Amino acid sequence: MVKDYFIKNMVCDRCIKVLRDELEGYNIELLEIELGRLRLQMENEDDIEKLKMLLENNGFSLIDSMEEKLTEQVKVELIKSLKELPLKLKKKLSAHLADKLGHDYSKISKVFSITEGKTIEKYFIKLKIEKVKEMIQANEQNFTEMAQLLDYSHINHLSSQFKGETGMSLSDYKSQQVNFRNPLDQII
Numbered sequence: 001m002v003k004d005y006f007i008k009n010m011v012c013d014r015c016i017k018v019l020r021d022e023l024e025g026y027n028i029e030l031l032e033i034e035l036g037r038l039r040l041q042m043e044n045e046d047d048i049e050k051l052k053m054l055l056e057n058n059g060f061s062l063i064d065s066m067e068e069k070l071t072e073q074v075k076v077e078l079i080k081s082l083k084e085l086p087l088k089l090k091k092k093l094s095a096h097l098a099d100k101l102g103h104d105y106s107k108i109s110k111v112f113s114i115t116e117g118k119t120i121e122k123y124f125i126k127l128k129i130e131k132v133k134e135m136i137q138a139n140e141q142n143f144t145e146m147a148q149l150l151d152y153s154h155i156n157h158l159s160s161q162f163k164g165e166t167g168m169s170l171s172d173y174k175s176q177q178v179n180f181r182n183p184l185d186q187i188i
Contacts, residue, residue: 003039005038006073007038007063007072022057035080074097074120074123082150085131086151087128088151125161129162133181146158
């Protein structure tokens with residue numbers, strides 16, 4: 001039986017590689033894979049139990065409820081949007097998510113806030129700050145260029161959000177040359 005399974009904490013290309021390799025080792029037929037979703041050919045209940053064990057052993061889990069599925073879809077969509085810079089959402093974040101997920105934004109926002117205990121906007125800021133940390137470590141852009149790539153209207157806006165999230169200025173973070181990055185699957 002072909003079925004889609006939605007996966008929690010699957011947030012990067014490495015996650016895809018790990019699951020692809022693990023599924024092959026368990027002889028589970030993978031038909032399609034993308035962030036947050038697997039399409040599998042499952043033969044019996046034993047395969048589902050194997051899948052659950054495989055996921056748990058690698059820091060993932062199956063998503064059971066529609067609310068968790070929608071929340072994970074929001075996270076995946078926001079992470080995808082930060083993969084390629086410059087960040088250019090053609091619409092407001094709310095309209096972008098509503099179009100991509102096929103739900104009214106008020107429903108998306110309400111479910112996300114209840115499930116995660118914070119707003120989508122706050123979550124997206126946290127993701128953007130992690131992207132800035134990554135860019136600082138790569139040392140390829142100055143702060144103004146980083147702000148532009150992440151679609152901030154001004155460097156001051158980025159600076160204030162960075163300080164609010166990390167407790168230190170961009171310059172202080174850069175000068176410390178220490179990796180204080182948070183894994184994307186643990187941001188909330």
